[in-house]
Amino acid sequence: MKAKAILLNVVFGFVGSLIAMGGLYVALRSGSEMKPQLPQINDRVSAQSVMQSAAPTDFTEAASLAVSSVVHIKTTFKQQSSGYDNFFNPFYDFFNMQPQFGQQYPVVGTGSGVVVSSDGYIVTNNHVVQNAQEIVITLDDKREFVGSIVGTDPSTDLALVKIEASDLPYLVFGNSDEVKVGEWVLAVGNPFNLTGTVTAGIISAKARNINILGGGSTVESFLQTDAAVNPGNSGGALVNTRGQLIGINAAIASNTGSYSGYSFAIPSNIARKVVNDLMQFGRVQRAYLGADVAEVDAETARKYGFSDVKGVLVTSVNQSGAAFDAGIDAGDVILSIDELEVNSSSRMLEIIAEHRPGDKVKIQIKRNGKLMLKTVEFQNRKGETHLLSGDDKQMVSLLGATFEEPTTDEMARLRLKNGLKIVELSDGALKSAGIKEGFIVTTIDGNTINSLSDIEAALNGKSGGVLMEGVYPNGMKAYYGFGL
Numbered sequence: 001m002k003a004k005a006i007l008l009n010v011v012f013g014f015v016g017s018l019i020a021m022g023g024l025y026v027a028l029r030s031g032s033e034m035k036p037q038l039p040q041i042n043d044r045v046s047a048q049s050v051m052q053s054a055a056p057t058d059f060t061e062a063a064s065l066a067v068s069s070v071v072h073i074k075t076t077f078k079q080q081s082s083g084y085d086n087f088f089n090p091f092y093d094f095f096n097m098q099p100q101f102g103q104q105y106p107v108v109g110t111g112s113g114v115v116v117s118s119d120g121y122i123v124t125n126n127h128v129v130q131n132a133q134e135i136v137i138t139l140d141d142k143r144e145f146v147g148s149i150v151g152t153d154p155s156t157d158l159a160l161v162k163i164e165a166s167d168l169p170y171l172v173f174g175n176s177d178e179v180k181v182g183e184w185v186l187a188v189g190n191p192f193n194l195t196g197t198v199t200a201g202i203i204s205a206k207a208r209n210i211n212i213l214g215g216g217s218t219v220e221s222f223l224q225t226d227a228a229v230n231p232g233n234s235g236g237a238l239v240n241t242r243g244q245l246i247g248i249n250a251a252i253a254s255n256t257g258s259y260s261g262y263s264f265a266i267p268s269n270i271a272r273k274v275v276n277d278l279m280q281f282g283r284v285q286r287a288y289l290g291a292d293v294a295e296v297d298a299e300t301a302r303k304y305g306f307s308d309v310k311g312v313l314v315t316s317v318n319q320s321g322a323a324f325d326a327g328i329d330a331g332d333v334i335l336s337i338d339e340l341e342v343n344s345s346s347r348m349l350e351i352i353a354e355h356r357p358g359d360k361v362k363i364q365i366k367r368n369g370k371l372m373l374k375t376v377e378f379q380n381r382k383g384e385t386h387l388l389s390g391d392d393k394q395m396v397s398l399l400g401a402t403f404e405e406p407t408t409d410e411m412a413r414l415r416l417k418n419g420l421k422i423v424e425l426s427d428g429a430l431k432s433a434g435i436k437e438g439f440i441v442t443t444i445d446g447n448t449i450n451s452l453s454d455i456e457a458a459l460n461g462k463s464g465g466v467l468m469e470g471v472y473p474n475g476m477k478a479y480y481g482f483g484l
Contacts, residue, residue, distance in 0.1 A: 065243035066188040068169040075132040112189035112236030115170040120163040124235030151278035160278040174244030176267035187227035189236025201227030207347035221350030222264035229263035238265040285356040287378035290321020311335040326376040332365040381407040400428015433482040
């Protein structure tokens with residue numbers, strides 16, 4: 001919440017190097033035979049053009065656009081300390097509170113958001129507003145509004161908030177697929193409550209997976225930058241020099257909780273798609289390929305006799321899934337999707353996350369050294385090609401939870417034969433017990449759970465203590481007891 005910094009288990013090693021930037025030193029002494037020491041570059045590139053390329057970039061216009069469109073978000077909520085909180089929530093340490101186990105306590109968190117429409121729609125991180133009881137939005141002009149959550153998407157760590165306002169300045173989405181490594185970018189947000197802070201850096205890498213969202217059906221394909229981002233920047237804007245929104249700042253890599261040189265943003269193409277889905281349907285229309293893949297590295301290439309180290313290897317295909325229906329088999333190597341090169345599983349998931357069920361794409365594969373082009377029609381979590389309506393989620397008011405069926409991918413990965421997934425929580429018995437969204441309920445008092453009717457049957461006429469068993473998306477099994 002106060003801008004998530006992720007304390008990664010990986011220690012980032014730094015190799016110091018000194019780089020001399022610019023600087024053509026030319027002796028102008030009259031009568032001297034000394035010649036200018038020009039860099040060893042292509043003869044067609046003049047010294048003048050080299051000096052011009054090293055000239056500073058003007059960030060003022062982009063900064064002005066972004067600052068006026070980035071908001072400060074303050075949330076108040078109750079956080080219940082539990083083993084799952086500490087084990088799974090990578091943002092826990094930023095609350096700076098260590099209550100007794102099981103104790104409920106009020107938490108005030110701060111973050112950032114980006115206005116994406118003149119009528120008050122604001123995109124931010126899911127972890128900034130998750131479980132919030134109150135959301136206060138402060139605009140750049142100091143006006144305050146109470147915000148309401150339109151929808152959330154934990155699998156991408158995005159959320160859409162709405163305020164009742166009009167004629168607001170907003171940022172236009174750029175195309176994150178066109179972002180280049182080495183491109184100048186600005187990060188805009190509210191680190192440590194320092195509102196309207198702008199920092200500059202470059203794109204350091206693309207399609208970066210730092211394993212912070214729990215795996216499974218989550219999508220991690222971050223833009224990595226060296227623009228300074230700290231607690232409070234979460235949900236803020238990453239913009240290019242034209243002032244276009246190319247990412248939503250989401251995380252930092254740090255061993256201290258503060259900026260250490262790397263920050264990560266959710267690509268704008270994913271954010272745009274999630275925002276549009278939440279505005280139109282109230283839920284994210286997730287597309288599924290129905291295949292598991294693995295990275296192709298030098299060792300994999302040698303093992304399978306590949307001529308080059310490109311693409312991602314299909315390791316398994318779900319029967320009747322989109323990949324299966326299109327004729328993609330285990331052992332195939334996916335090289336591109338709609339002519340967008342795929343060289344990592346995170347990049348593949350990013351491209352798929354930009355689509356909806358029913359969308360058709362051209363996937364180029366290599367099979368036994370031969371190139372093939374397959375037409376794939378993406379499916380929804382039920383293995384169908386149509387969009388899902390809000391009716392596909394079912395609410396149990398007594399428990400304060402909304403359930404839906406886990407995807408076949410989730411069931412296979414977690415080795416489950418049955419279960420029902422909690423996708424939303426409101427005030428009720430489950431939230432009070434410390435259960436979190438994403439929990440897959442497998443049994444209640446020993447009764448197998450496969451459907452909403454199974455839950456109703458297990459609780460029918462029940463009073464007193466209830467024991468609920470299940471598993472979280474990261475594979476952690478949990479048991480909860482609560483009273484009715």
